[in-house]
Amino acid sequence: MERAKILVIDDEQIMRDGCTRILTKNGWEVLTAENGKQGLAHLQSHSGETDVILLDLMMPGMSGMEVLEQIRTNYPDLLVIVITGYATVESAVEAMKKGAYDFIPKPFTPDQLRIVVRRALEKRTLQKEAEFLRRERERSLRDIATEKSKLKTIINCMGDGVLVCDREGCIVLSNPAASRLLKIPEESLIGNYVSQCPLNPELLRTIEESLNVKDRNYISISQELSVGETGETFLRAHTAPVRNDLGETIGSVTVLQDISHLKELDKMKSEFIAMVAHELRAPLAAVEQQLTVILNRMAGEVTEKQEQLLSRAKERTKGLLDLIRDLLDLSKIEAGKMIQYKEPLTLREVIEKVVELMRTEAEQKKVDLQFFPPAQNPIVHADRSGMEGVFTNLISNAIKYTPEGGRVRITLNEEGGFAKVTVSDTGIGIKKEDLQRIFDKFYRVKTPQTRQIVGTGLGLSIVKSIIDAHLGSISVESEEGKGTTFTVLLPKETGTDFHPC
């Protein structure tokens, strides 16, 4: 703290000098005035700079009592210590009543003076700190108010829709874009429970799920919605739970984006691919059909050499047809036509069926294929054939890329709100630099070991599209030469299979 300033108002020179001497020794700065008028004039020009006033009550001209009254009126914060001459206790009491902080009767010793002044200065320090804190609080309240209004303006100006729900699922905040995108008037959103709003049922499900989820690893869910009477508007919704510092869910936030134009482009692209694929497929199918007829000796005898050449030609057309079929699958998934039959599914049954189908392929390659069924039996809300496709693809890949004598293991577990499936093999593995790209369309790892393996490079991207359409996730870990593990997480069907932890 800066040097404290004390103003001494006394008509006696000897008192002024005495006080100055005593107080300066303590490191305080002392200013003096010969009478009330001078004192008040000093305060007027240096009001903020004075901390404590020592005021003599008995002065010619303006009396100390009068000076005190003026100081209390004009500078209520200043602390005044009155010096009472030989006078009685009454004048000290009167001064205290008028708002003096303390008094000191004459004669006093230097120590007495110091004690009284120090006490006053300590009080002054506390006063200043309190004042500082009060201002600080005022400012932060103002800041919060400004911040709030700034945030509100930002949210209201956003092109993306925002919906915020509290713990009970009541909508506490929504912006004009949310009303526009969801085609629901604002008054039907704010203050209403999500379950009572005319919300898209899939979005409602996700919001309720994010409010009820116990798993702290659950971060957010992205989904595509179609809204409007004819489903003409497509939205992408990101929903995330809001947690307090204890990790408890206290609400949820949903951000909505209009992706209609992207969907439109995507649809055109998918239709184009589908059209091209069909156009390519028809002549190729005819060529393969002709080759089949010749190879089956239905158009006359065939020499051994001719058979060899035609068989190879048939292999090539088959490869092309596979590629086209994958393209068609992909365009169907992207057009949203493939995942249409979602129902509660027991993953265990789906996987058991796929494993049975794959057993012959595994036995032919002398690969040990095993499924470890779970203790729990997670149920997911999914398209059966989509799920069959996912696991057929992953397991058949694992067998394909695992050399003779290797192992392929499939596990099924529950992890939080998810069913978790792993497919691991002891195969050739995937290089680090390839790992990030294996879910890309048409990406194939080319090495001497994989050259013999037939494929289109579309399988894993189809798998990922299907899993995405189920709001799940797929990840991969691999070590070159040691093997690969794919992990699939699918959200469990809520409500039907609830295990409290």
Next chain:
Amino acid sequence: MPKKILIVDDDPDLVEAVSMILESKNYEVAAAYGGIEGLQKAKTENPDLIVLDVMMPDKDGYAVCKELKADPELRKIPVLLLTAVVSKIATTRYTQAAGLETEADDYIDKPVEPEVLVRRIETLLSK
């Protein structure tokens, strides 16, 4: 007397190849190169079974099948749909759903393996 099979497909090369498969198994074959012609020949040729392509420009296989099954005379003829919309993933539901909708008696993917085609035809004819 050999059974008569009507092949309906707009692709003449495919009609020829399928005809050769069926003729080699001693079936009598009639051909139509479009949906409308297919419906006419179903009446005039009096076939025991129809192999019907799905994707045709004038009238597609679903529409042809619907008309056949709505006709009190023709509805008894088994229809084997030739589909090109196959997919390894999700074969089951898609094609089954499509087949059921069209009331076709069976379906088979193009290109066909001779033994498979013949086996399916025999099954349908023996019903």
